[in-house]
Amino acid sequence: MPNPLAPRSTLGSLVLIAAVVGTTAAAFAYTAGWLSPNRLTPARFVAAFAPPGGPASGHRRNHAKGVCFTGFFEANGAGAALSKATVFTRGRYPVVGRFNLGTADPTVVDATVRVRGIGVQIKTPDGQEWRTAMIDAPFFPVATPQAFYALLVASAKKNDPAAMKDFAAAHPEIGNFGAWAKSAPFTESYAEERYNSLNSFVFTDPAGNDHVVRWSLIPAAQVVTLSAEELGKRAPNFLEDEIAQRVAGGPLHWAMAVTLAEPGDPTADPSKAWPEGRRTVEVGTLTADKVIAEPDGPCRDINYDPTILPTGIRTSDDPFPAARSAVYAVSFDRRTAEEGDYPHTAQEKQK
Amino acid sequence: MIAPLSRFTLPQRGLHWLMAACILAMLFIGVAMVSTVKPAHLTLVSLHKPLGIAILILAVLRIAVRLVSRAPGLPADLPAPMKLAASLSHYLLYALMIAMPLIGWGMVSAGGYPVVLLGGVRLPAILPQSDLLHAALWSAHQVLALAFFAVILLHVAAALFHGLIRRDGVFASMAP
Numbered sequence: 001m002p003n004p005l006a007p008r009s010t011l012g013s014l015v016l017i018a019a020v021v022g023t024t025a026a027a028f029a030y031t032a033g034w035l036s037p038n039r040l041t042p043a044r045f046v047a048a049f050a051p052p053g054g055p056a057s058g059h060r061r062n063h064a065k066g067v068c069f070t071g072f073f074e075a076n077g078a079g080a081a082l083s084k085a086t087v088f089t090r091g092r093y094p095v096v097g098r099f100n101l102g103t104a105d106p107t108v109v110d111a112t113v114r115v116r117g118i119g120v121q122i123k124t125p126d127g128q129e130w131r132t133a134m135i136d137a138p139f140f141p142v143a144t145p146q147a148f149y150a151l152l153v154a155s156a157k158k159n160d161p162a163a164m165k166d167f168a169a170a171h172p173e174i175g176n177f178g179a180w181a182k183s184a185p186f187t188e189s190y191a192e193e194r195y196n197s198l199n200s201f202v203f204t205d206p207a208g209n210d211h212v213v214r215w216s217l218i219p220a221a222q223v224v225t226l227s228a229e230e231l232g233k234r235a236p237n238f239l240e241d242e243i244a245q246r247v248a249g250g251p252l253h254w255a256m257a258v259t260l261a262e263p264g265d266p267t268a269d270p271s272k273a274w275p276e277g278r279r280t281v282e283v284g285t286l287t288a289d290k291v292i293a294e295p296d297g298p299c300r301d302i303n304y305d306p307t308i309l310p311t312g313i314r315t316s317d318d319p320f321p322a323a324r325s326a327v328y329a330v331s332f333d334r335r336t337a338e339e340g341d342y343p344h345t346a347q348e349k350q351k
Numbered sequence: 352m353i354a355p356l357s358r359f360t361l362p363q364r365g366l367h368w369l370m371a372a373c374i375l376a377m378l379f380i381g382v383a384m385v386s387t388v389k390p391a392h393l394t395l396v397s398l399h400k401p402l403g404i405a406i407l408i409l410a411v412l413r414i415a416v417r418l419v420s421r422a423p424g425l426p427a428d429l430p431a432p433m434k435l436a437a438s439l440s441h442y443l444l445y446a447l448m449i450a451m452p453l454i455g456w457g458m459v460s461a462g463g464y465p466v467v468l469l470g471g472v473r474l475p476a477i478l479p480q481s482d483l484l485h486a487a488l489w490s491a492h493q494v495l496a497l498a499f500f501a502v503i504l505l506h507v508a509a510a511l512f513h514g515l516i517r518r519d520g521v522f523a524s525m526a527p
Contacts (some may be wrong), residue, residue: 006499008515011512013512013515013516014516016511016515017508017512019509019513019516020508021507021508024504024507025504026380027379028378028382028500031379031382031383031386032382032386033382033386034385035389039386039387040387040388041385041386041387041388042385042386042387042388042392046387094505106438127467127473128465128473140476145388250452266374267440286382300462301482303462303464303465307393307438307465308464308465311471315390315393319389319390321393322388322389322390322391322392322393323388323389323392325392325393325396326385326392327388329385330451332462332485333485333486333489335482336462336481336482336485336486336489337486337490338485339482339486
């Protein structure tokens, strides 16, 4: 049979086919991380949050205890000069939020948790959405996601006192957070917390200029701090109970303050606060007027992924939002698959 | 003598190779984006979504073209099991090209996420928010992605088998 192709042995051809298929499969396996057991994958990160007994099925893998609220964000228009995002044009936009505690245990005693947080989802009529998850600490414990993973691993080694010492030696920035955790007073209410984005983001203004910013929610409520003794006497769920009672007496407010970085500020490192005196613009007020238990609340199924941003806000050189997005997605994928383990009503819970 | 096979039409060959590049890139982007916490994660996710929609559009176009243009037949002397395998694997490939983007879109919708493509283009949710749907579609997306890659490897191996060993014109019918 005449054949224009050069004669080739069948064996040689089979080897060639195996080589093409094998190389492609190997490249795929490498890309997927299957050949790199040390790669810091979102799944490994999520595993590091789990307490020794394993994660609480059906719940968020961190900030697992929380309560939903609804309300609105009322923009005063001042933010429109900083970002073209619709959410900053004067107006009132609906909010679904979540007060929460920085713990992997949804049954924890409230008083034992140092970090309190808030998740906020603001929707504007043009279909855009801004999700942000903030905490009450003034800076993050560590400078990079890799260091945070190392912190989780070190702090899980309860029987190895050298683990935390070694960690602190390698990541001295943890000292600031340690000092804050020891000395900052505990407030009596979610309503009295100041919540901080910690991560920086980029606002693009209508003229196309970029501004690197961080934002905070500053409570309108008067701050009442609790002594360690008073704190110890509070009921296990006092924060949830208190906020539900408080909102029944009238809506709760926070001013949203946007702080602008100046050249040279550590925009990529949330463990470093920016110097005092940076220009800060109050862009509006967050109001919570209804508190709803989480099991059947509107925040339950929201992943407060901080990279869900409206046009006019984008991520900066801060590496955390990307890592948070990747890790939160795994947490969300797991807990939605475990939906049945977290009953929607208190009645079901008792079964 | 094997009767010379006609080739696929130029639009069919063009669509095939364009989609081959898109789908392979898509599968590599997919496994890469879920395996890293680095900033590349966001870049890869922002490529994954519009590329998926592009593949969905191209797949619909391709099936339409295929229905109009027909395809060259397989060699008469190809053993029946191979003919069956060829036919089944092609149905499977077409099904995955359509299903994977829809499952991904549905999964994002059921997760309550906004469906945003590059440049801020927003697509509607195609499913209501639901934990059960999200979990089922997420599992399906993951399992079918691996199956898709496996079928593509088989497809490549078979194409090379036709081109290098059988030399029966099947490879040439789709060669660029």
